[in-house]
Amino acid sequence: MTEIKQYDVVIIGAGPGGMTAATYASRAELSVAMIDQGIYGGQMNNTAEVENYPGFDSIMGPDLAEKMYASSTQFGAEYTFGRVTGIELLDHNRKLVRTDMGDLEAKAVIIATGSEHTHLGVPGEEAYQGKGVSYCAVCDGAFFKGEDxxxxxxxxxxxxxxxxxxxxxxxxxIIHRHDQLKAQPILQERAKKNDKIKFLWHTEVQAIEGDEQEVQSLSLINNQTQALSTMSFAGVFIYIGLKPNTQAFLNLDIVDQHGWIPTDEQMATKIPGIYAIGDVRQKTLRQITTAVGDGGIAGQAVYEYVSQLND
Structure with missing residues (x-):
């Protein structure tokens, strides 16, 4: 029987929030395991340039991930690969984190699994990510100054x-498959009053097209008339929804009706010793900076929680 490794805290997810939490918790001399099913950095690895992270005029997403990883492991936090399949509550101060690579036991768990943008699933979408296809205007809008x-x-x-x-x-x-927006009336009014904003109704994207370097156009279809058209664009911002990565935690009853995890200001869920940070949280702004802030708060909160257990 394989021995189950024991830690003070297991952090599920190694994006900016998870890595920051690892830095804070391990610096406080807690034993920390950080686990992810992919390479550390999360969505930063899909970001060509980051221009809104303090301390850098501009930095490549993967480079920022490398710097954060070096910081997160310098005080002894362990990093391991694995897909988490669930969390079991052993007693009031022990949690079993089940993964496809073996189980881990911890006094506290920080969930930092993030969310995924819902994709259109059309040709060119994956190929042009970071080359004109974006899921975040705040992140990438500045690259398209003066463009359509x-x-x-x-x-x-x-x-x-x-x-x-x-x-x-x-x-x-704004391209929408229906004939009216679903946004709040006040947002609709602002958009319709803005001379720079146009609308295409009953329209769906069939393909995203361009050259080897960047997006150049969209292939479109009117879903009422079936008329085909092509329009030139330098950037395509897809925002048809986000999906929180919380499937593995549904048994804990800590998610809301949309799958997000509510927390208090200390990043604590309603289960003592289980915290949630970053894009998986019920929140409004999902950015590297907000994930880092969440991670710092959770790292300190976990230290205080574990210290009380040890008293």
């Missing part, structure tokens, strides 16, 4: 992105 861009979607997030981009781009075309 498209926003795909019709909800709050899509319209908010369109309004943000209108401050930077030459024009913004």
């Amino acid at each position: 861009v498209a926003v795909i979607g019709g909800g709050d997030s899509a319209v908010e992105e369109g309004l943000y981009l209108a401050n930077l781009a030459r024009s913004v075309t």
Whole structure:
């Protein structure tokens, strides 16, 4: 029988939040295991340039991930690969983290599994990620100053992105499969009053096209008339939803009706010793900076929680 390794804290996810939590917790001399099913850095590895992280005018996403990883492991935190399949509560101060690479036991667990953007699933979407296809206007909008861009979607997030981009781009075309937006009325009113924002109704993207370096156009279809068209765009911002990565934790009853994890200001869930940080949390702004802030708070909160258990 394989021996189960024991830690003070297991951090599930090695994005910016998870790595920051590892730094704080291990610096406080807790034993820390950080586990991820992919390479550390999370969505930073898919970001060509980061221009809104303090301390850097501009830095490549993978380079920032490397720097954070070096910081997160310098005080002894262990990093390991594995896909977490669930958490079991052994008693009031012990949790069993089950993974496909073996189980880990901890006094506290920090969930930092993030979320995934819902993709269109059309040709060119994956190939042009970071080359004109984006899922975050705040992150990438500055690269398209004076350009024509498209926003795909019709909800709050899509319209908010369109309004943000209108401050930077030459024009913004919001492409929606229905004939009216789903966004809040106040957002719709702002968008419709903005001279830079146009709308394409009953329209769906069939393909994202370009050359070897960047996006150049969208292949479109009107879902009422079946008419085909092509429109030129330098950037395509897709915002048709986010999916929290919380499937492995549904048995704990700590997620809301949409799958996000609510926490208090200390990043604590309703189960003592289980915390959630970063993009998996119920929150409004999902950025590297906010994940890092969450991670620092959780790292300190875990230290205080474990210290009380040891008293």
